[in-house]
Amino acid sequence: MTGRGKNRQEAQHGLLTSIAAEAGVSLSTVSKVVHRRRDVGASTRDRVEELLARHGYVRPWDQDPAAPRQIIVVFRDLSGPYTLEVVRGIVDAAGELGIDVVTGTTGRRSISGWLEKCVALGAAGIVIVISMLAEEDQRRIVEQRLPVVLIDPLSAPSEDIPSIGVTNWSGAREAVQHLLGLGHTRIGMVAGRSHSLAGAARLHGYRAALGEAGIGYDPAIVRSTDFDYTEALAACLQILRADDPPTAVFAASDAQALGVLEAARQQGLAVPEDLSVMSFDDTLVAAMACPPLSAVRQPFEELGREATRVLMDLSEGRPPASSRIELATELVVRTSTSVRRRVNTA
Known part of the structure; x- marks a missing residue:
């Protein structure tokens, strides 16, 4: 990110934080109003919208109608063939919808930090891949209704947080x-x-x-x-x-x-x-x-497509029919397996 882009991002985050304090609501509530989500009370929405207008806030996608929205995808690390396939699936699916993908890891920024980053960027939501969610993070996601989708979580998440995996x-x-x-x-x-x-x-x-x-x-x-x-x-x-x-x-x-x-x-x-x-x-x-x-x-392509679809539905206030989605696997036979020929005497 350029210095100018970073400064603009920090300024936007500071403005939204100030508006949240002035309205007496959380930063995530302001983010929901910015994204025009439906799960905010009418009086709260009107108060926040009035403050946004008074402070001259312009939604990023309203500045340039052709500018794509963003989602964030967070991995434990970016090594290994699995990560490459999941990234490919999500980027391809998001590209078809005109959505940019920001990727990162939990190596230097915690899940909590990424949740804050999502609000600061005005992103539609976060896909979290193979990570352990702390109870505090889960509680925040549920209570503030942050758009989050998990792929292959390391531990069973709250039923209110959708997860996607395979059979x-x-x-x-x-x-x-x-x-x-x-x-x-x-x-x-x-x-x-x-x-x-x-x-x-x-x-x-x-x-x-x-x-x-x-x-x-x-x-x-x-x-x-x-x-x-x-x-x-x-x-x-x-x-x-x-x-x-x-x-x-x-x-x-x-x-x-x-x-x-x-x-x-x-x-x-x-x-x-x-x-x-x-x-x-x-x-x-x-x-x-x-x-x-x-x-x-x-089915990595389908996995990325489904995660992106569910996340965008969440960002628009439409929860999935089921909190757990499992996609079918397929057996592929190549030449590393054959009939048993003799006893392994290693």
Whole structure:
């Protein structure tokens, strides 16, 4: 942002803050009136509108009818193939609606800070991706009715905050059923952390498929890590060095699956001849891996489109019919999985 743009933004934020104090309402209420939302009382709306006019405030989109509105998308970090796919989906969907996307992370600015930023920018709302919401932030979002949509939250949010994800449990179950159908009965897993809703659901889907096949759960060949390559590599090496190693491994993300492939290489195992590898995500790297990964595909484009649609509806005072939306996954079979050929003797 240029110095002039930053100064203008700070001036606008200061003006709205002053108007909120003069009207005796919160800054978020002023923001709702600025965005012409319907969930503000008539008398409050009239008082704020009068103050906006008196102070000469002009809505950014009224200054230039061709200027697009903005939404903010906040990630825990901007590394990894998953982030790229989610960004692409949201930017493409927003572009079709003439909306600009501002991206950021929680590394240097907290969720609370991003909520303030949203008001200061006059943005339509925020999409928060794979983050843990503090109770205070959730309470503020609900009480002030801030337009916020969560994608794959790490913890279950308030029912008043909409969240969007995929069918993690059934997708994982289908992946393991595919491996079982290839004759694998000794199937390990590099799972996500238990505090992650998506990670926990994928582990439960894995266990459900084994249980339905009459195969007991063996914690010796299951490890939980972040959705991270390096951690998955170390975890899979432990799995492959077990007394009775698996002939197939299911990874809870593409980044983890790449770690599994490297662990197999270090152990002198060929994929899929000695070890079948199944992933979850199907980002661009899945098809580029060696060998290309069989994976559970997340509908990233649809995920971004749905998150953008719900957010814009919220900004106009239209809550979604359901607080939780789950999109269907799809099994994509490539060459990292094959029929069980021989016992893994790693």
